Amino acid sequence: MATMENTMFLVFVFVALITKEALAAQHAVGGSQGWDESTDFDTWAKGQTFKVGDQLVFKYASGLHSVVEVASESAYKNCDLGSALNSMNGGSNVVKLNKAGTRYFACGTLGHCNQGMKVKIKTVTGNAPSSPAPSSTSDAPGPSQSSASFVMAVAVLLATFMLYVF
Structure with missing residues (x-):
């Protein structure tokens, strides 16, 4: 049988992982216009803070556009697409920003x-909040403070339950 200390440790690890994921943001690339020729991607990207753990959401007309990640x-x-690291063409693609750079x-x-x-995406680490563009919420809703609060409430209830059970 698990000791109370081991159980509490596992609960805290679980809470930390859930909280980190809940606070990650989704950035709809190009905002409400999406991944399209008419979008000013430089201006859009400058209005964002991209953090490790965030996600880029590319929405576009499949067959008309694609997303190619290049190496340098x-x-x-x-526009040398011969050095592609990844190529996507499904019309809705999610790219996780898993490291700074x-x-x-x-x-x-x-x-x-x-x-x-x-578009050039600069991903940072640190405590600065992610900042998806206000218009991006209509295309790909990111986490809200209420969803993070919900996750924390569930974690607290789980921790309280574990204290009473063990």
């Missing part, structure tokens, strides 16, 4: 990257 800033600037994305449709359909 040079490839990004020159810069990542580069472009549309793989011929000519779209050269027309500006590309």
Whole structure:
């Protein structure tokens, strides 16, 4: 049978993992316009804070656009899609930002990257809150304070239950 100390440790680990995931943000790339040639991705990205654990959500017309991640800033600037790290074309793709650094994305449709359909994402670590654009909530709802509060309430109830059981 597990000791109370072991049980409490597991509960605290569980709470920490759930809380971290609940506080991650989803960023609808391009805001309400989405992944489209008419979007000013530089301006959109400058209005965001991307943190480790956040997600990018690319929404676009499948068959008309795609998402290609390239390996370097040079490839990004020159729209050299031959160095692709990943290529997606499903119309709705989610990319998790799993480490700090810069990542580069472009549309793989011929000519779209050269027309500006590309975005550079700088992911940071730290305590700064993630800041998805206000318009992104209509496309891909990110976590709200109420969802984080709900997760914390469930965790507290679980911890209290565990104290009484053991």
